[in-house]
Amino acid sequence: MDTATFRRELEAWLDANAEELAPPYEGAGSMDEQMAHYSRVKRALYDADFGRYGWPESVNGLGGSPLLRAIVGEEINLRGLADPSPWTMIEVLAPTVIDFARPEIAARLVPPFIRGDEMWCQGFSEPDAGSDLASLTCRAAKTEDGWVVSGQKIWTSFIQYAQRCVLLVRTGEPGSAHRGITALLVDVDSPGITFSPIETMHGRHDFAEVYYDEVFVPNERLIGEENGGWQVAMDILPYERSTTFWHRGALLHRRFSDLVAEVAALGDRSDTAAKALGQAFQSLVAFRSRSRDTQHRLAGGQQLGVETSIDKILITSAELELFEAARDLLGGVVEFDDDLDAAMWRTDYLYSKAAPIYGGTAEIQRNIVARRLLDLGPES
Numbered sequence: 001m002d003t004a005t006f007r008r009e010l011e012a013w014l015d016a017n018a019e020e021l022a023p024p025y026e027g028a029g030s031m032d033e034q035m036a037h038y039s040r041v042k043r044a045l046y047d048a049d050f051g052r053y054g055w056p057e058s059v060n061g062l063g064g065s066p067l068l069r070a071i072v073g074e075e076i077n078l079r080g081l082a083d084p085s086p087w088t089m090i091e092v093l094a095p096t097v098i099d100f101a102r103p104e105i106a107a108r109l110v111p112p113f114i115r116g117d118e119m120w121c122q123g124f125s126e127p128d129a130g131s132d133l134a135s136l137t138c139r140a141a142k143t144e145d146g147w148v149v150s151g152q153k154i155w156t157s158f159i160q161y162a163q164r165c166v167l168l169v170r171t172g173e174p175g176s177a178h179r180g181i182t183a184l185l186v187d188v189d190s191p192g193i194t195f196s197p198i199e200t201m202h203g204r205h206d207f208a209e210v211y212y213d214e215v216f217v218p219n220e221r222l223i224g225e226e227n228g229g230w231q232v233a234m235d236i237l238p239y240e241r242s243t244t245f246w247h248r249g250a251l252l253h254r255r256f257s258d259l260v261a262e263v264a265a266l267g268d269r270s271d272t273a274a275k276a277l278g279q280a281f282q283s284l285v286a287f288r289s290r291s292r293d294t295q296h297r298l299a300g301g302q303q304l305g306v307e308t309s310i311d312k313i314l315i316t317s318a319e320l321e322l323f324e325a326a327r328d329l330l331g332g333v334v335e336f337d338d339d340l341d342a343a344m345w346r347t348d349y350l351y352s353k354a355a356p357i358y359g360g361t362a363e364i365q366r367n368i369v370a371r372r373l374l375d376l377g378p379e380s
Helices: 003-016 031-047 067-078 084-100 102-115 229-240 241-266 271-299 307-329 340-352 362-372
Strands: 120-123 139-142 146-153 165-171 183-188 191-199 207-218
Touching: 003 067, 031 067, 031 084, 031 102, 067 241, 067 271, 084 102, 084 120, 084 165, 084 229, 084 241, 084 340, 139 165, 146 165, 146 183, 165 207, 165 229, 183 207, 183 229, 229 241, 241 271, 241 307, 271 307, 307 340, 307 362
Parallel strands: 120 165
Antiparallel strands: 139 146, 146 207, 165 183, 191 207
């Protein structure tokens, strides 16, 4: 199906089911409410077939371009029907598991994930291995039937709702860097897994610190090759920087429209307001133009690489500028107001402060652009 026809049919279906798909809570809702509603929206899309397009038939998809998945997430976020964060896990993890896991494992486990019946999480970062992922130390010892994992991860999103975790572990000799890393698909309810939620400054438990105490993982849950986990991790990156960014960009465009409407309602026609809104819009358009190109290159089968650091830099700038503009132009809405609308602006503003950190720090991304794209030489 071509993208224009697909979007028209999706829009018509969303219009016809708007009442059923609307969040059943006011404002942002609690995290439990958000996750329950996200699952409901995903199931409705899947059962209506829209959520199956863009996925291969091997996982009960209907085939077609990954652009179709991008369109679904975009329309959902433009309409404010679900939070984009849980969607991130599907777009980041499912394509790589399809490509690298045993076909029978992907065929059995991926469909419940993309339908919204399950949530998965990503166990990459560690207390001493964040941006320097190759230095991770969470270890898996080989046994006859699989691996025994021991160690610690941090900043693991949604593990309290998850059934599976794509986990990077050290299987090579200490000091072997990326050459000794293996990827495993771990059941979160396995004996030996415990976690402690981390409360963010906007009052949510988006992340957790996770402990693995001799957790057994069977051989069939290997993703890719033993000691080939770095390739798996590098395969994940283009998906994180393409479809998931496109979805979040749609949310930012919706919030920009909200901001313009609220500034207009205040009657603020000052040069200060015009400049702040213009700068935010310019940053959003710059990101959207870049992200659109990334989407089409991915859909065309091109290999994405370090150039997606530019996408990360652009969406970070857009998010920061948008919510700084909201704080400046809606006088006190972030700091003092307590109604539902203010609470959403406050949550967005506080969350935006993490944008230069999660998914690769701003400093690291600029360094990648300087050294690997512009060939400006090594760090001094």
